[in-house]
Amino acid sequence: MLALIDAWLLAPFDYGFMRRAAVAGLALSLAAPPLGVFLMLRGMSLIGDAMAHAILPGVALGFVFAGFSLPMMSLGGILSGLLVALLAGSVSRLTGHREDSAMASFFLISLAAGVMLVSLAGSSVDLTHVLFGSILAVDSTALVLIAGIASLIVLVLAGIFRALVVDCLDPLFLRGQGVRGGLVHGAFLGLVVLNLTAGFQTLGTLMAVGLMMLPATAARFWSQRLEGLIAIAIVIALLASTSGLLLSYHLGLPSGPAIILLAGVAYVFSALFGRQHSLIARYRRRTAPLEPTPTSSS
Amino acid sequence: MARLQLVDLHLARGGQTVLERLSGSFQDGAITALIGANGAGKSTLIAAIMGMLTPFAGQIKCSVPKERRAWLPQQLALDLSFPMSVEELIMTGTWPSHGAFKGYCAAHYRRGREIMTRLGISHLAHRQLGELSGGQRQRALIGRTLMQEAELLLLDEPFANVDAETVDILMDTFRDMARQGATLVVVLHDMEQLAQLADDVLLLAGGQGRWVNPAALIEQHGGIAPRAPRLPFTLGELSHAGTD
Numbered sequence: 001m002l003a004l005i006d007a008w009l010l011a012p013f014d015y016g017f018m019r020r021a022a023v024a025g026l027a028l029s030l031a032a033p034p035l036g037v038f039l040m041l042r043g044m045s046l047i048g049d050a051m052a053h054a055i056l057p058g059v060a061l062g063f064v065f066a067g068f069s070l071p072m073m074s075l076g077g078i079l080s081g082l083l084v085a086l087l088a089g090s091v092s093r094l095t096g097h098r099e100d101s102a103m104a105s106f107f108l109i110s111l112a113a114g115v116m117l118v119s120l121a122g123s124s125v126d127l128t129h130v131l132f133g134s135i136l137a138v139d140s141t142a143l144v145l146i147a148g149i150a151s152l153i154v155l156v157l158a159g160i161f162r163a164l165v166v167d168c169l170d171p172l173f174l175r176g177q178g179v180r181g182g183l184v185h186g187a188f189l190g191l192v193v194l195n196l197t198a199g200f201q202t203l204g205t206l207m208a209v210g211l212m213m214l215p216a217t218a219a220r221f222w223s224q225r226l227e228g229l230i231a232i233a234i235v236i237a238l239l240a241s242t243s244g245l246l247l248s249y250h251l252g253l254p255s256g257p258a259i260i261l262l263a264g265v266a267y268v269f270s271a272l273f274g275r276q277h278s279l280i281a282r283y284r285r286r287t288a289p290l291e292p293t294p295t296s297s298s
Numbered sequence: 299m300a301r302l303q304l305v306d307l308h309l310a311r312g313g314q315t316v317l318e319r320l321s322g323s324f325q326d327g328a329i330t331a332l333i334g335a336n337g338a339g340k341s342t343l344i345a346a347i348m349g350m351l352t353p354f355a356g357q358i359k360c361s362v363p364k365e366r367r368a369w370l371p372q373q374l375a376l377d378l379s380f381p382m383s384v385e386e387l388i389m390t391g392t393w394p395s396h397g398a399f400k401g402y403c404a405a406h407y408r409r410g411r412e413i414m415t416r417l418g419i420s421h422l423a424h425r426q427l428g429e430l431s432g433g434q435r436q437r438a439l440i441g442r443t444l445m446q447e448a449e450l451l452l453l454d455e456p457f458a459n460v461d462a463e464t465v466d467i468l469m470d471t472f473r474d475m476a477r478q479g480a481t482l483v484v485v486l487h488d489m490e491q492l493a494q495l496a497d498d499v500l501l502l503a504g505g506q507g508r509w510v511n512p513a514a515l516i517e518q519h520g521g522i523a524p525r526a527p528r529l530p531f532t533l534g535e536l537s538h539a540g541t542d
């Protein structure tokens with residue numbers, strides 16, 4: 001039994017690339033889910049996808065100029081992501097259009113520009129790598145970068161946490177207190193961009209969104225409290241990234257999709273069997289008899 | 299000198315003049331009712347006082363610091379699906395003293411408890427905002443302004459869609475706040491509530507404002523009161539209708 005555990009769960013980490021991959025996955029699992037929870041609660045679940053496309057041209061430019069250098073590609077990604085967020089924000093503010101339509105326009109332009117750049121400069125293999133990542137190819141420079149960005153995200157999020165919560169709930173109150181809500185919103189979007197850039201090396205630009213959103217949407221079926229949502233989402237992300245990594249090692253699967261698919265399994269399971277609003281919870285509620293007095297546990 | 303004064307104020311929205319030549323001061327430690335028909339400019343005036351709208355001409359002189367002004371808009375921008383409990387909402391009222399970073403201490407939690415008890419919502423402390431009734435939610439929001447120690451309160455129809463018990467509690471609370479020196483501006487449509495609450499009345503009609511004595515207004519109100527949908531019939535009108 002012990003030998004089996006050792007062979008399945010521990011032995012893979014004798015390899016350096018697996019250890020680095022595991023640490024990168026853990027770092028991302030701590031930073032991404034809280035952002036996903038806030039995106040979900042602000043009704044911006046799809047903005048993550050848009051931002052993921054927005055970092056692509058920057059990554060491609062970094063690739064064109066510096067070859068396969070992660071720091072350069074990340075820097076490009078951060079810059080183009082922030083630029084798109086800024087452009088979308090200002091277009092919506094100047095024209096009065098909703099932010100999501102501006103965001104949709106810019107991310108489509110970015111996506112096309114990014115794919116064009118990569119195709120001009122490299123091969124389709126490079127494109128696949130940028131789009132889908134490769135967690136098993138994380139070297140120590142990449143690991144330092146990912147862990148550094150993840151730590152920064154956690155710290156900044158802790159700093160703007162209260163402002164962000166109040167801005168989500170009642171932006172007018174925050175404005176009345178003399179805080180510019182746009183500033184909080186901008187800082188938050190900046191964190192989303194940072195997180196996606198940290199994630200693209202391991203999961204690819206497209207799938208980095210998965211580790212952010214899926215744990216958050218799954219957590220919604222288990223908790224109604226903000227702290228609960230964040231904690232559960234992090235646990236789901238940690239489990240998904242570790243088990244996905246092990247699965248990909250043992251079964252020879254691509255690691256990114258394995259991790260995101262496991263998070264997807266957690267989502268489907270939660271939607272079916274979760275404590276809040278899941279199918280089962282709804283079914284139970286319908287059949288349960290009316291209680292004479294609601295028991296107050298508080 | 300009063301905390302909140304209007305000097306020859308001219309407000310416009312989207313190129314249209316809403317109010318002009320509006321002057322006067324709101325009494326400190328008193329409740330001023332703001333009345334007028336729909337579209338008379340009540341909400342515009344409140345937005346201007348909150349600093350959300352720049353006057354076209356004239357001035358709003360307000361000596362209350364921004365963070366001690368509280369505004370309860372008619373259409374709440376509150377995101378009710380956001381997971382937050384009543385207690386947490388009330389604690390966000392500590393923003394003027396605590397800002398974004400400082401931790402809450404036990405004394406502040408105790409104060410939150412007191413406020414909830416006073417508003418009759420202490421049993422709802424851990425209830426999510428989305429699960430509350432309209433009246434309970436209104437009480438929680440007033441709780442936040444109490445926590446904020448607001449010196450200027452702008453309340454846009456605080457009694458709309460609110461049960462009778464809540465109306466009573468809120469009226470008592472508003473009176474207390476005024477007694478402690480706060481300046482309250484309340485948009486009202488209901489003459490009965492006006493009679494109970496208002497120390498002073500600012501009537502907006504046809505782009506102009508008039509300061510009216512509430513007692514006089516109630517006496518002759520059939521004549522000058524704006525015809526708002528929720529305004530009750532006056533006795534005079536009722537007897538008139540009877541003779542038709």
